[in-house]
Amino acid sequence: MKLKQLEYAIKVANSGSFSQAAKELYTSQPNISATINSLEEELGYKIFHRTNQGITLTKKGITFLSYAKNIYEELDKINEIKDSDVYKKISIGCTFDHITVSEAFVEFCAAHQDTPSINFKLYNGSSIDIIDDIYNRRTQLGILSINKIVLDSYINTMGNRNLQFDVIKDLDLNVHLRIGHPLLQEESFDFAKLSNYPLVVFNFNVKSNYTIATEFHDILSKGFINIDKMITIDHRDTRDKLVQKSNAFTVEVEKHPKMEPKNQTTVIPIPDAKMAIVFVRKKNEPLTKEIVAFIELFKKELTNLLGY
Template sequence: MTLQQLKYLVTVAECGSITAAAEKLYISQPSLSTSIHSLEKEMGVTAFIRSKKGITITHEGEQLLSYARMLLEQADNMKDHFGKGKKRTPKFSVSCQHYSFAVNAYVDLIRHFDSDQYSFILRETQTGEIIDDVANGRSEIGILYLSPDNEAILSKMIKNKDLQFIELFVADPHVFLSADHPLAHKDIIEIDDLIPYPYLVYEQGEQNSFYFSEELIPMLDFPKNIQVRDRATLFNLLIGLHGFTVCSGVIDQKLNGDNIIARPLHFSSQMRIGCIVRKHTILSPYASFYQEALKKHLSI
């Protein structure tokens, strides 16, 4: 097994076909196929099922890809650490829930490591995908929250995937609503105050249960519910329908605009916002910088 073979494996998975991967890697298709077959034979697995339409990744292949991405990432981190003076292309990926501070920290990261070439990825995605992305090596860091209600389930998933949770910030729940909302004048909002208004939540796909919710309060507590996939849609509905959502209270006026405000919610639970990373790995300089940038924006 070589790092080159692992790179070939990951590239084939990303491209979805041997032909496209060979073109991207500037090698012949037969050479790439031989290299992949050799790796599969050495590992005793079938990573891909080949067909005229391309390739399909097997369950064993997904596991092999997870290790391959981790090893390639660690090799890059080692080069960054010991290869002083050598110019490298910055590369870093994060998967997170929909937090403005995560975006602001990412802006700091890109500005700090700006160069003629770089490859940065920021995925605002569903909670289950965040855990899978980090476990499978698609992202080096994930950002989510734990609470007394979801901690048992999510902590078990995190542990079973050989990840660890690093707490960054403990937040009291707040209500996000428009500046002209009928409740905007209240210093503290009660649960009963919210019942007449649409509750906006981020849709979680197949794992659409309270344990994976980005919001602290279950949808069942309110008669009107709207599920969305992106931040812009949620904020437009907050303004257009006098809707609301429940989150950390960390808000950025430059990113979210003056029309969105946060008000404390009278609710006993708290949100422990933090990072998930793989255990027993060395973080890249980008991941280390990003963690510090998160702490800075969470302390403002």
């Protein structure tokens, strides 16, 4: 078996056709087909179903592809050793769009901006998709916010995928709304009445069947979130402007001191609601020095957030 065969199989699976794979690899379709046929003959099983409608992976092909991708990713790591001083790479997935993460990432990028070759990636997603990315080595580090009530059962469920979970901090979960919100004019804050107003949530563009119940099912049980009154966005600025200029509200952790404007919104702590900030990564695999550097920057931002 040759690496070229693995490369062709991965490309065919990703592109969905032999012809498209040939274009992307700058070779001919007959060459792609012959290479895949030779690989399947050597393996003793089919990787792809071939029909008039196109190609799909066989059951064994799905397993093969998973291992093939891992081989290629490990090969990339081997090749990166000699270039560690001139090439730096990190990939971080986060379940919440918070300034602590972005501040740490910006500072990290600035510190390495003169490196000849860099590949830095920070993205938002659901916990399900980020864990899947780490398991399949598409991402090096996940930063998750998990409700304390379900934390232990969550880790027990996900820990069987050879992943390591490290709880970093516990943060209070709050309702964020504008200073002039009608509910703030009452003598005492009535959480139940929040169901009359829209909740602003993030769209993670996820691959899984993600819903708000996936991340906040225990918050839903408190009865103040109306799933029929929701606004879905994918930018922090849009979220903040919606809260500042309407009666919509968000549910999130503490605001960072750098967040502005400070005098337009306020927070109401949700009783008995805390989120644990959790790092997740592959178990028994050393962190790169770049990931370690980012983690230190992120912990510093958390200290700035909490004041201790």
